[in-house]
Amino acid sequence: MIYVIDHKDSFTHNVVHQLSLFDEVRCTNYDEIDNRYLKRASTIVLSPGPGSPKDYPITSSIYKKFKGKKKIFGICLGFQQILFCEGANIVQQKQIYHGFQSKVKVVSKNSVFKNKNIYKVGRYHSLKLEEPFYSKNFDITMRCVISGSAMALENNFDKIYGFQFHPESFLTINGNLLIKKILSA
């Protein structure tokens, strides 16, 4: 079972439907966490959402509690949430992407995705990862072709994954395939 923690976003249920193609999915708001779902889930998904990771201490504590014990997958804010919990700074970017389709490239040989593959993806984010960023076992595995900003993270040791872009957006081509790779990683 996959448990989606919703940060009251207007895209979360697209994520839920996408994940439902592969497994049973449960979803609640981040401030209405169901501990039975947390316990039962094999994968915890941190949804997109407004604001910045520091606004969601409940999500941070869930991440820290289950890191290494369950697969964790973050999208957009969820991606930033993981990085934030790993000590990264999440900062405003000069160019802001909301409803924007752009190309991202796989930049790591250790990725579950094929190195140098390019994907067309939908983006909705004001903030980004400040680099350089280093945390044990974490790799930035995709980058924006134009700006170079971090677009995917992988920690294949602890089974932690994240996309800065939105795999569920209609602007993402082959989003289902990207999700499938993460779920089977």
Place this chain on the structure above:
Amino acid sequence: MSTNKILNDINLSAKPYVIYKTSNGFDLFTDFSKKIILSNNNVTNFLETISSNKKKIKKTDLYIGFFGYELLNYLIGIKFPKQKTNFFPKGIFYKPETLISLSENLSFKAPPSEKKNKQFKINIDRKNYTRIFNKFKRKIKQGETYQIKICTKYKNKSKIDPLDFFCRLSKSNLAPEAFLIKDKNYSVISCSPETLIEKKGRSIITKPIAGTLKKNTSLNKSKALQYFRKNIKETKEHNMIVDMERSDLSRICIPGSVKIKKEKTIEEYKDLFHYVSLIKGKLNKKVKTIDIVKSMMPGGSVIGCPKVSTLNLLNNQEKENRNIYTGSFGYIKFNGDMKFNIIIRSILNFKNISEISVASGVVIDSNANNEFNENFIKAKALIDLFK
């Protein structure tokens, strides 16, 4: 009976009535056997008891009316700070006993009357608008919202003939979601273009509009499409609404059933082109009327995105109650089928005051002056009716 005669009769009768656009004409609903004034206390009960699984129903087995903006916020648990209000009801629904189909060509000659209309006044001037605009732009940079619609309101003291206004408006702008409500103490005249929900059986569609272009002689449909395709700002705004509406539908639909049927197409009206998408889904078996209303309303395209955080930002900023504006008008049949629009491009007449609200979107690359002007253009089409 001719449409003209029916309209004259209904106007003389002084009975409350509702007129709503259909695909090829208008429906007139009247002889109301029930009138339900909605509040926070009774809205849930109203929605939970309105429809059953009854298969065979009469044409008049429905409730027609509107949900105001504040009531829709209440339903999804969003609170309001204290606002200026004129105590207009938060929602009203009627049970009609008579339904008459009218032709598309509405004509009605209003009896001559003394004109008592004053100049319209705006509640937020350009300077204040710019201040709010810049504040919201900062919120976008901080990621608290991705798109937000600032509402401005034009008001005047007036005495009008609603049917005359509605007929004239339908001539100049035959909108697919146009409606008129005429009751004893208030009226609403609208040329809304936007269908928020059309539910038949377990099939549901929504048709968001994001992007409006005023017609001129050098523009045709394909040129309008090119304009929108090339305009990155309009495209991004529209994309965001499409993903948001997909998500709203996904709350209540079977996984995998939510599909974009028309992606970023142009619809042509008398004075404007609209950039429109159509999204369809198949409802989950367990979904009830109240779930549909809570998932889809208030309609995302007129609020911004993400819905909850954006509504909170708006409600904390706006000093005056939106009343009907960005609420929804439509009907719920006793078998659960329903159709609702988004209440925009509308005039509310209550206590001898006419109010017209308009909004336009702030995204990261919009400009305060342009948006303020766009608001005025939207309002002007309605203000001109008062001349």
